[in-house]
Amino acid sequence: MIRFANTQLWVDDQDEALDFYTKKLGMEVRADVTLPEVGDFRWLTVGPADQPDVAIVLMAIPGPPLMDADTVAQLRELMAKGFAGTVFLTTEDCQASYEDLKRRGVEFTEAPEERPYGIDSGFRDPSGNSFRLTQVRELATN
Amino acid sequence: MAFAPPARHLLRARDLADARYFEPLGVDDLARAAGLSRAHFSREFRQAFGESPHAYLLTRRLERAASLLRGTDRSVADICLSVGLQSIGSFTTSFTRTFGRSPTAHRAAFPPAANQARVPTCMLRARGRPQHRTFREDSGPPRT
Numbered sequence: 001m002i003r004f005a006n007t008q009l010w011v012d013d014q015d016e017a018l019d020f021y022t023k024k025l026g027m028e029v030r031a032d033v034t035l036p037e038v039g040d041f042r043w044l045t046v047g048p049a050d051q052p053d054v055a056i057v058l059m060a061i062p063g064p065p066l067m068d069a070d071t072v073a074q075l076r077e078l079m080a081k082g083f084a085g086t087v088f089l090t091t092e093d094c095q096a097s098y099e100d101l102k103r104r105g106v107e108f109t110e111a112p113e114e115r116p117y118g119i120d121s122g123f124r125d126p127s128g129n130s131f132r133l134t135q136v137r138e139l140a141t142n
Numbered sequence: 143m144a145f146a147p148p149a150r151h152l153l154r155a156r157d158l159a160d161a162r163y164f165e166p167l168g169v170d171d172l173a174r175a176a177g178l179s180r181a182h183f184s185r186e187f188r189q190a191f192g193e194s195p196h197a198y199l200l201t202r203r204l205e206r207a208a209s210l211l212r213g214t215d216r217s218v219a220d221i222c223l224s225v226g227l228q229s230i231g232s233f234t235t236s237f238t239r240t241f242g243r244s245p246t247a248h249r250a251a252f253p254p255a256a257n258q259a260r261v262p263t264c265m266l267r268a269r270g271r272p273q274h275r276t277f278r279e280d281s282g283p284p285r286t
Binding site for chain 1: 160161164206209210213214215216255256258259260261264265266268269
């Protein structure tokens, strides 16, 4: 059976990203290895403590020969504008999580707001990747 | 018999240990989070969770250290500091006592962390290219 495992985000700086995802978002490091034989490629993954099956791969933006300078610039621009990708997170208490994360220095683009599906908020990681943090409402059944 | 969940303040202290173990946190900090004196807190914590707060916090740190030993190539010293412990000597002693082998031996008992790295093939191909010496046909003027 085919199942979801990891997703990948581009980051400007893997050390900065690691600090953000672990110290601020409270995720844990799954893997962190540097491979000298592949140009010091660093495989770095993080994930929530109680979801051991899934992880986010924090991948450094490569340079040549894999990605030319123009492509790197385009990618950086997309990231800075918040268009490189969105990760959807849930929480049991959006307001409490919002206050906790703000205290730790997370930049929120949207404070918690009531929506039909629950209470939703938005923030960015240091590279500009977008995150939704949602307290999902249980839909009433008839 | 009805199950009475641990009092909220004790849970808050335990959550703090789970969330911020990597900081220089001690039992005094946990007791403060629970709003109790250290002695009172230790007694109530052990009654609620079956182990002392010191043991709980240390075990959390050692569990995380074991995971980092398996999944990363960081040094033992670096991992010790990463989980909020200051003394590498006592970290090694506690780890060995808990896991039955030293941090280094624990790491060696598993495949290298590098085996987990799922390097995308395009990256392997681009970055793994050997630096070739100039092929004969590329150098110098054509032979007459």
